[in-house]
Amino acid sequence: MVIKGGEVIFNTVHLPESWKLSTYVANGGYAALRKILSEKTSAETIIAEVKKSALRGRGGAGFPTGLKWSFMPRHFDGDKYLVCNSDEGEPGTFKDRDIMQLNPHALIEGMAIAAYTLGTRRGYNYIHGEIWETYERMEAAVEEAKAAGFLGDNICGTDFSFHLFNHHGYGAYICGEETALLESIEGKKGQPRFKPPFPASFGLYGKPTTINNTETFASIPYIIREGGQKFLELGKPNNGGTKLFSVSGHVNRPGNFEVPMGTPFAELLEMAGGIRDGHTFKACIPGGSSTPVLPAEIMMQCTMDYDSIAKAGSALGAGSVIIMDETVCMVKALERLSYFYFEESCGQCTPCREGTGWLYRVIHRIEHGQGRPEDLDLLSDVAHNIGGRTICGLGDAAAMPVQAMLKHYRHEFEHHIEHGKCMV
Numbered sequence: 120m121v122i123k124g125g126e127v128i129f130n131t132v133h134l135p136e137s138w139k140l141s142t143y144v145a146n147g148g149y150a151a152l153r154k155i156l157s158e159k160t161s162a163e164t165i166i167a168e169v170k171k172s173a174l175r176g177r178g179g180a181g182f183p184t185g186l187k188w189s190f191m192p193r194h195f196d197g198d199k200y201l202v203c204n205s206d207e208g209e210p211g212t213f214k215d216r217d218i219m220q221l222n223p224h225a226l227i228e229g230m231a232i233a234a235y236t237l238g239t240r241r242g243y244n245y246i247h248g249e250i251w252e253t254y255e256r257m258e259a260a261v262e263e264a265k266a267a268g269f270l271g272d273n274i275c276g277t278d279f280s281f282h283l284f285n286h287h288g289y290g291a292y293i294c295g296e297e298t299a300l301l302e303s304i305e306g307k308k309g310q311p312r313f314k315p316p317f318p319a320s321f322g323l324y325g326k327p328t329t330i331n332n333t334e335t336f337a338s339i340p341y342i343i344r345e346g347g348q349k350f351l352e353l354g355k356p357n358n359g360g361t362k363l364f365s366v367s368g369h370v371n372r373p374g375n376f377e378v379p380m381g382t383p384f385a386e387l388l389e390m391a392g393g394i395r396d397g398h399t400f401k402a403c404i405p406g407g408s409s410t411p412v413l414p415a416e417i418m419m420q421c422t423m424d425y426d427s428i429a430k431a432g433s434a435l436g437a438g439s440v441i442i443m444d445e446t447v448c449m450v451k452a453l454e455r456l457s458y459f460y461f462e463e464s465c466g467q468c469t470p471c472r473e474g475t476g477w478l479y480r481v482i483h484r485i486e487h488g489q490g491r492p493e494d495l496d497l498l499s500d501v502a503h504n505i506g507g508r509t510i511c512g513l514g515d516a517a518a519m520p521v522q523a524m525l526k527h528y529r530h531e532f533e534h535h536i537e538h539g540k541c542m543v
């Protein structure tokens with residue numbers, strides 16, 4: 120798998136043992152943390168810098184990070200928590216795993232800076248359950264940071280203390296939903312909570328909590344070291360910085376690529392070696408399986424940033440780009456996606472629990488030559504009645520791919536129903 124280095128997070132991945140503290144420090148690591156501690160930089164100043172950078176949450180939602188940090192109550196007399204969501208479990212996502220494998224100290228330093236800013240003394244890094252080596256790599260990195268005085272009590276000889284714990288999940292996709300993740304850390308069944316209240320006021324153990332994605336935290340040291348303006352200028356307005364794109368599917372060189380926000384999709388595709396030999400580009404899921412599919416001709420006009428992909432009718436999500444060539448049957452592809460959401464629904468609310476199963480069964484029968492003419496309207500109706508009627512976003516995530524597939528590839532579904540087989 121290809122790893123393409125960039126300026127912010129993968130800047131040292133070409134070096135031997137890039138994950139070691141010595142490599143990180145030799146390349147400017149922990150300078151940002153030392154600076155804010157020695158200068159006693161105010162929380163307001165740090166939050167203003169993060170706002171200026173236009174860093175948006177890299178876990179999928181794209182919410183402005185500086186704004187999220189400003190929601191944390193400043194003068195709260197009690198425990199507050201910081202949580203990193205490293206539970207990437209959506210089909211197509213694999214960037215956070217490589218950040219933790221190749222540059223774990225960027226995440227640790229980013230969390231320490233956030234903890235100082237938000238006034239938290241304890242943080243958790245929730246790691247997806249199926250990646251044991253990554254968990255062990257993070258454990259080793261936390262131990263290195265503690266031994267060097269970058270974590271624990273009296274960091275860098277100051278009165279700032281921050282204790283960071285890696286928490287290994289058990290592999291449930293729904294634990295990537297922030298409130299399910301909090302329940303899981305608390306030792307309960309990983310099921311989403313009703314919101315409001317939001318985690319900023321009622322989070323881990325009912326205390327104010329800020330949750331960010333791995334890539335988001337790992338971008339923070341650069342912003343503090345080099346300035347929010349420089350980070351912003353790496354990308355484009357409202358879409359600051361670089362972004363890791365995980366390119367998978369029918370390309371010659373799948374992998375993780377750190378490129379500036381706003382890079383033309385065509386360039387990213389070229390970096391990934393183009394469509395596998397002798398085939399043509401058919402469609403792309405631009406941000407992970409929950410984001411709507413886009414046909415090749417639309418995708419080739421896009422730049423890789425939140426605004427361009429949204430304008431095209433999809434979402435940048437976590438930047439997990441799934442490429443499909445002309446051999447892909449969209450009915451089969453949707454059957455697989457629908458099965459995933461059916462399997463991963465936590466079952467708490469009726470539209471999701473029943474609706475995801477209903478979607479899967481209808482698509483399954485179309486795929487297997489038993490579709491009925493009325494099935495396409497039925498799919499639209501069920502998807503419509505899931506969307507916006509559930510506790511968390513999994514219901515929407517299951518419904519949106521169905522609506523997008525029917526919008527762009529309805530003729531393939533009609534062919535399946537009429538002829539009982541694929542048209543590709």
Ligand code: SF4
Binds near residue numbers: 293310311464513
């Ligand atoms: Fe659970 Fe689905 Fe409801 Fe989310 S939408 S709470 S996954 S049943």
